[in-house]
Amino acid sequence: MNISVVGTGYVGLVTGVSLAEIGHHIICVDIDEAKVEKMKQGISPIYEPGLDELMSRNIEAERLSFTINHQEGFRHADVIYIAVGTPENEDGSANLAFVEQAARDIAKHITKDTIVVTKSTVPVGTNDRILEIIKENQIHNMQIDIVANPEFLREGSALKDSFNGDRIVIGANNDYAAGMIEKVNEPFGVPIYHTDIRSAELIKYASNAFLATKISFINEIAAICERVGANVEHVAKGMGMDQRIGEKFLNAGIGYGGSCFPKDTKALIQIAGNVAYDFELLKGVVNVNQKQRALLVDKLNERFATLADKRIAVLGLAFKPNTDDMREAASIIVTEILIEQGATVIAYDPVAMENAKKLLHSNIIYAESVEESLEDADAALVLTEWDEIRNADPSGFQAMKSPIVFDGRNCFSVEKMRDSGVEYWSVGR
Numbered sequence: 001m002n003i004s005v006v007g008t009g010y011v012g013l014v015t016g017v018s019l020a021e022i023g024h025h026i027i028c029v030d031i032d033e034a035k036v037e038k039m040k041q042g043i044s045p046i047y048e049p050g051l052d053e054l055m056s057r058n059i060e061a062e063r064l065s066f067t068i069n070h071q072e073g074f075r076h077a078d079v080i081y082i083a084v085g086t087p088e089n090e091d092g093s094a095n096l097a098f099v100e101q102a103a104r105d106i107a108k109h110i111t112k113d114t115i116v117v118t119k120s121t122v123p124v125g126t127n128d129r130i131l132e133i134i135k136e137n138q139i140h141n142m143q144i145d146i147v148a149n150p151e152f153l154r155e156g157s158a159l160k161d162s163f164n165g166d167r168i169v170i171g172a173n174n175d176y177a178a179g180m181i182e183k184v185n186e187p188f189g190v191p192i193y194h195t196d197i198r199s200a201e202l203i204k205y206a207s208n209a210f211l212a213t214k215i216s217f218i219n220e221i222a223a224i225c226e227r228v229g230a231n232v233e234h235v236a237k238g239m240g241m242d243q244r245i246g247e248k249f250l251n252a253g254i255g256y257g258g259s260c261f262p263k264d265t266k267a268l269i270q271i272a273g274n275v276a277y278d279f280e281l282l283k284g285v286v287n288v289n290q291k292q293r294a295l296l297v298d299k300l301n302e303r304f305a306t307l308a309d310k311r312i313a314v315l316g317l318a319f320k321p322n323t324d325d326m327r328e329a330a331s332i333i334v335t336e337i338l339i340e341q342g343a344t345v346i347a348y349d350p351v352a353m354e355n356a357k358k359l360l361h362s363n364i365i366y367a368e369s370v371e372e373s374l375e376d377a378d379a380a381l382v383l384t385e386w387d388e389i390r391n392a393d394p395s396g397f398q399a400m401k402s403p404i405v406f407d408g409r410n411c412f413s414v415e416k417m418r419d420s421g422v423e424y425w426s427v428g429r
């Protein structure tokens with residue numbers, strides 16, 4: 001099928017590449033010229049394991065191309081996917097400006113009957129609005145159907161998730177559109193769940209909010225563990241063995257970050273608020289996460305009278321391993337407080353440092369390796385559990401002025417660290 005994807009961020013590009021890989025003809029449209037130039041050469045503008053290789057393969061096979069021109073992008077499209085950003089407004093609600101602009105672009109340029117598929121995470125009712133915008137602004141009078149098809153991939157394992165997802169949700173209000181989008185997705189071999197549009201929209205927010213709830217829940221259990229002398233890893237394991245609970249997303253740490261959990265939890269609170277429902281539980285989840293992010297700085301402040309003369313190594317900057325994405329990373333707030341308190345910060349991340357430099361305080365010093373960041377440091381904070389950090393030899397911490405480590409991702413064995421003479425604090429163990 002001829003498919004166009006609007007927006008080539010983490011979701012749009014992975015969607016385009018995956019659909020090309022299963023045999024569709026894909027043209028991706030983005031307004032960012034520099035990005036499009038890179039992608040035309042088979043270079044992914046984002047770090048995502050395996051993506052460059054799959055892009056190049058499908059470009060060579062002439063199943064994948066890129067353009068900044070919407071008209072060219074939509075000319076042959078049977079289906080158009082919307083995968084533009086839905087960032088957070090100041091009040092926490094979802095900003096739909098990019099989605100609405102994409103709808104206007106579609107309205108202006110389509111010249112054949114089209115199914116529009118919304119991949120972006122959008123509040124309930126947005127697909128109705130998109131359809132309305134397209135119908136109101138259409139130049140040629142074409143038949144338009146709309147399908148809500150939320151995305152569940154995780155950054156860092158996006159391709160793996162696309163080909164091995166737990167489900168594909170198709171929300172439609174007619175059998176033709178639902179059947180066509182099922183056909184598009186069939187080669188993935190992933191279970192397909194059909195529902196109405198509004199339920200599909202809510203499935204996405206409810207799923208992210210539930211996962212965020214698991215994380216804040218285990219983080220509160222970790223706080224109790226610390227106070228009563230239990231070990232949160234053992235507690236999580238014992239809980240997770242109950243299949244009704246499940247073992248995943250029970251890793252205690254410095255909370256959730258990234259481009260989605262923080263914004264989607266807040267957006268769902270707004271969605272509920274708009275229909276006069278106070279989502280108390282989710283408000284608690286958000287508050288717990290807020291506190292959790294500053295946990296390591298609180299611990300540092302308990303350990304040292306002042307940070308003014310301290311050299312602090314920060315290991316890991318991305319919001320999670322295997323991505324260069326810095327959106328809502330804990331490192332943003334942690335490094336800001338450290339610098340505010342007068343500390344010297346020497347940071348290292350295997351992949352995200354270029355993006356970090358654009359976002360973090362200009363006083364941060366960047367190291368080329370874990371070892372370099374540890375040299376002469378008074379304390380080290382672990383913010384992201386990259387394999388390179390996780391696999392660091394505990395004896396390496398002896399290069400510090402004082403081997404004191406606050407581990408926000410429970411990367412190291414408590415026993416090994418203590419045996420290596422490291423003063424070690426981790427979350428709830």
Ligand SMILES: NC(=O)C1=CN([C@@H]2O[C@H](COP(=O)(O)OP(=O)(O)OC[C@H]3O[C@@H](n4cnc5c(N)ncnc54)[C@H](O)[C@@H]3O)[C@@H](O)[C@H]2O)C=CC1
Pocket residue numbers: 006007008009010011012029030031032035083084085086098101102105119120121122151152153154155259260
């Ligand atoms: N990042 C993730 O892991 C996931 C994101 N989502 C959702 O998917 C959506 C997209 O997220 P990301 O890929 O992270 O966004 P992103 O911000 O990385 O990328 C959006 C892209 O859309 C482009 N764009 C904006 N307006 C355009 C227009 N009118 N025409 C063409 N291109 C346009 C931008 O230039 C940018 O390249 C959001 O709603 C997000 O909540 C859903 C699941 C996973």
Ligand SMILES: O=C(O)[C@H]1O[C@H](OP(=O)(O)OP(=O)(O)OC[C@H]2O[C@@H](n3ccc(=O)[nH]c3=O)[C@H](O)[C@@H]2O)[C@H](O)[C@@H](O)[C@@H]1O
Pocket residue numbers: 121151152153154155156208211215248249250251252253254255256257258259260261319320
């Ligand atoms: O809507 C989205 O954008 C996506 O959001 C998350 O994916 P992502 O943000 O890429 O990464 P996750 O692996 O979910 O991690 C999110 C955050 O939670 C933290 N986390 C995760 C798991 C855990 O047990 N503990 C924990 O603190 C991670 O460190 C990270 O900061 C969801 O997992 C995806 O299903 C969803 O599609």
